[in-house]
Amino acid sequence: MLWPIDLIVLTFVIFCAIAAITVRDLLGTAILFSAYSFLMCLLWAVMGAVDVAFTEASVGAGVSTVFLVAAVFRTSRRTKD
Amino acid sequence: MNNMPAILVLAPLLGAFFACLAAWIQKQLSYYIALAAMAVSCFAAVSVLTDVITSGTMQYRMAGWAPPMGIELRIDLLNAMVLVLISAIAFVNLVASVKNVEQEISDRAPSFYVMYLLFVVGLLGVTATGDLFNLYVLIEITSLTSYTLIALGDKDRAPLAALNYIFIGVIGASFYLLGVGYLYITTGSLNMADVAVILKGIQGSSAVLTAFILCILGVWIKMALFPLHVWLPNAYAFAPVGFARVVAPLMTKVMVYVMVRLMVTVFGLEYIFETLNLADAVVWLAVTAILAGAFTALFQKDLKKMLAYIIVCEIGYMVGGAWLGNSLGMTGAILHILNDGLMTFALFLAVGNIIYMRRQTAFSDLSGLFAAMPWTMAGFVLAGLSIIGVPPTCGFFSKWYLVLGAFEAGAYHFAAALIISSLVCAVLFFKVFEICFFEADSGAGDHNPAKVITEAPVSMLASLGLVSVAIIAAGIYAGTIVDTIILPFLQ
């Protein structure tokens, strides 16, 4: 049975997503977002979408996070919401 | 085998990359490459149109795979017409806007042309394709390029407007993508024709309804139909002229085309008007869009902003016409895609000329324009009259079909909205004309009463003249266009 693993990962994904948009530190957002992407990529790997998972791992968890960190570096780290 | 449909899209694409490379050799070179690419594309579009008129729908299999396995370009009368419109406008604008681009973004002009070409590629691709997902990718190309180019405009506010546009645009595109997903899960196919065939069997499904709503919502967001229009005025008003001139007439029109295509080809008019009961609500929405657009335009103090709201109003025309549920209304909507493209283009060409000479388009900066730029203003007046709907300009004839369609459908509120918006547009334009005509130019100084003509460069005027002629011609030949293109398409 696949769905219990799937379900657990999904719960984590949702948790990360909510955390990423509520944390008040943008660097934290970047890292949480990275974690979110990575969990998502796990989820897809579980569902057999290996190519998509691979891409998400390199793009979502990798490059996007770097971009986000770079942007935070050039702007401000704190936010009100 | 006829490769024209592919060439039509590929010429600007290849042109873009060659222009990018050529910019490292000589900056001017990229402009000429862009010009040549657009000329080829324009030629191909015309040739496709004539072929389609004589020998019917064209199908082009990408990579040689038969649909629905591969992607096909499927060009029938409707998109052939829109393709010609797009490539012609993009080409003419390229000729007209050199000076504007030099003035506004001189240091990165080559990159501007590359982006410009990619934008046109996107529009052409969206119009030519016969595949639902391919449509999404191409919409994203147009969006991405337009975000960028819009952000290059007004130093202070353009980036903000562009970012706003990104958020809303992404929501729109994602809705469309979701809709395609729902369609795919229920039909298993992505090819429009194939999907249409399969959909006939499963019309009652709630998934299909959701798919339809999502797709249409996505397209509405992209075309800025009334409550979803918030991004448009700022984005178009602050964009650099060289780009505003092409995005304003084309982007929304192409989205209207996509809507018509989804309605006619994919979901089928029968499904929309007989199974669903949404048509009345949408026509009311269009009525609100028309009135809201027109009346908001009344309160604008800047010419570009005013035109942007007029676009919002015109979108209401097309959406309403398409949803009237009869062939007259649809004819009007399709004809208006063509006509509104031309009219808006002419207006923005004139605005570009004004900006080139005056830098500003607030109403207070427009005084004395008739004396200073008589030719530009002549074009502007003609386009304005066309928006108002004065015969024999083309705007009248699409309005004619729309109102007829409204009567036939019994949608008198829609007809009333059309008439009221015409009146409001008349007020709007004559307000501008009055300022340009009666108020002497304060900048010229009192000691120099002799009126000096400071016209825009010839290339700009020639383009404007060409488009003005096209406006009249499209009006005069409206009957021919309807008979040879729109009616055969709708059958």
Added chain:
Amino acid sequence: MSDILPLIVAKYNFWLYIILMMIGLYAMIAKNNLMKKLVGMNIFQTAIILFYVSIGYKHGATIPIIQGGHGGHSAHDAVIHAADYINPLPHVLMLTAIVVSVATFGVAMALCVRIYQRYQTLEEDELRMRVSERITHE
């Protein structure tokens, strides 16, 4: 109860994607910070990708790489059953979608940096205030 469980098992993936999508959409509409909005946008897009990937999933099938197809020739001998492999098409579409989303993300980020250069803030309400200040100063 026995009816509900299979329903949940059959549909939960779709429901969860809807939840994720709602989170993303909410962040895009309601958040005040532009970066947060961008992250919301990404969540929104990944949710859609999740939806597509879920479409492609098939019970009892494996990843869409033909076994024994290495080198290409041996595959001719074995008969390929469609039921053994997951549908590759949604994956292809989603590869494209991911690329598009990262491209959009990059452009949006560049815009954010540019806006910050000009206004020294990324909070929407403050931006609105500063823009209107600028207009009244003119």
Added chain:
Amino acid sequence: MKFFGFVIVCLTGGLLLYGTMDLPDWGDPGSPASTHLSDYYIEHIVEETQVPNLVTAVLADYRGYDTMFETAVVFCAGLACFLLLRDFRPKKDRYFRHVPTGVMLHFKNPQTRLIAGNEFEHMDKDWVPSDMIIKTVCRILIPFIQIYALYVVAHGDFSPGGGFQGGVIFGSSLILMAISYNLKTLVKRVTEKFLSVFAALGVLIYVGLGVAAMLMGGHFLDYGMLAPLLPSDPGHIRALGMLGVEIGVGIAVMAVMVIIYINIVSEGRHDEGL
């Protein structure tokens, strides 16, 4: 706005939930999505293209037209970052370090020149003495990452991966270089001209292969038509075509990722970054 957003979100969610009612069950092998096109692909791809990775085959061949535009989108993103952020003006403040002594000099006048030979090193404003361990590890890692990236590109026909993933990985290796050393090291090795030419060239390879097929008398992107040009087994020609295309994608993506990173992290000045 919050409430408004909430309402919209709930409406959308409701609509989507409503839509899922009629969807086939998750993982149902008999759903239309898993039968109509999917079956064709699974059963015919190996025969038609000799590529066992179905995703690559569909991506680069059956839907190659999509992928071409996807690459164009990536190119757009790179160009957009350049257009939006690139700033050619020299920076006012410059920092130099006298290498033998470690003394920092701060120049406020852009006109001033430093002529003291090689003893001075141009520094970032927020410069911190670099960590030897990180530098060394990265220096060792980067070539391996790059080789892996090339492998991912080349082996995309048989295993997960392909041009896009490989390109991203290659790009990240360069970004890693910028992070572990500093931006100037990267910009010195990979110039802006190099990147922009490669970005365009990558897409051009893709489009060029398609156009070549068209010139050979086939449809656009019909790799089968390239057979006379390439000394290869005609049955294998589509796989070769795909490989060519993937290489193009890889080059373009690599270049664009670096362009985006450089421009964002240095606000378009290409002088200093993370």
Added chain:
Amino acid sequence: MEILISIKPLLTVLVPLLVIPILVSSSQKPNVREAWIFGAGFVMFFLVASMVPAVLSGSKIVFTLFELAPGADIAFQVDGLGMLFALVAGSLYIVTSLYSIGYMRGLKEHGQTRFVSFFALAISATMGAAFSANLLTLYLFYEILSLATYPLVAHHEDAKSRISARRYLVFILGTSIGLVLPAMIYCYHVTGTLAFSTAGIFAGQLSKPAATVLLLMFVFGFAKAGIMPFHSWLPAAMVAPTPVSALLHAVAVVKVGVFSIVRVITGIFGVDLLAHFNLGVVVMVIASFTIIVSSCIALSQDELKRRLAFSTISQLSYIVFGVALLSPSGQLGGVIHILMHAFGKITLFFCAGAIFVATGKKYISQMKGLGRQMPVTFAAFFIGSLGVIGLPPTGGFYSKWNLILGTLEAGQTIFMVVLLVSSFLNAFYFLPIVYQAFFGKGKDDLSGARVKIQEANLCLVLPLAITALASIGLFFFPQMFVDLITLGLNL
């Protein structure tokens, strides 16, 4: 009835249109420019005149230009009614051109090229309206005419003309878009045709309320006819130079409005339908109201041109009134009043302009004793007044006679009273001017010295003399025009 296909009607419209570029290009050489105007005027007039024999012999000349939709195309047709109107407009254009040269040069007005160009455009549109074969074509030329006269009204470019021009446009464009356009499209929607036919186009498809609403929309919608309450643009437009006033009031604008109403009543509804629903009375009531009220207002005006303007409003309603009588004599009287009033009123306006150029006086109270100074002018004024009042030996008598006859024929005796009362009012507001001019004592005359004759220049006096004589001539030779009308209306 014989149908001839000929390009002549199109040529008539095109001649003044084609001469405009030449006018613009020769703007530096006034004499050359004016030679072209006359050339065009004569060519046009001869083209019109060359069609007279054919029309008198009972045939109809038709020419279809473009087809928009079945039954609604841009087409020309020359019948008796159109021919009558074209003859009036064509002949008066030449006279007015001569007059305007004298006037504009006499006052050294600015922008003369613009003035003559739009004048030519206006006459072209008038010709087009005269020769329209259907309501759509008529509407087209009606709108062109509205827009072509806008710059003429706004000629002075000052605050006063700005307000007037705005009022002019609001009334004219507002009513035509807001009322005529929907009414016209509704007609097309119901019947599928817009071609004029003496039997009407509604074959029992209208209920009485619908017909009433449509009729009122048309009557009020053609606001150029000055039916109250849509009349107030006319006095406002008096700020324009006098040749424009002459054009507006006598030749082109108002007459096109009235002509359009005549066409709608006789060609769209048809006499039988209106008689069946008894709708003629409705129009007659409106017209009578306008006649009486505007005559009363005219009495109180001191500015000569304003008095003439209100007189025009009342005279126009005579025409509408006559046609709405629905009896042969009434219709004949109404339609021929187009001709008679044109010559009478243009004479009056010419006189007003000549007085202004020669002495700078605009107000009636200043004109005491001026008759001795300008005998020819005031003699012509007297003749013109007689023509408008409807006294022999001027053509006006003929139309008024027929109108009164018509009321008796239709059995509407009460309306005869209206005609008589208004004739008295007419006499009251015109004849005292002439009397005062010849016999009154102005300030200058107190010395009793013999005044020198000081006429305006020949370019001004000649036209007014010609039109005054023509006005008398029409009293003796109206037969050809009567024939035209009889043929045109199928009386």
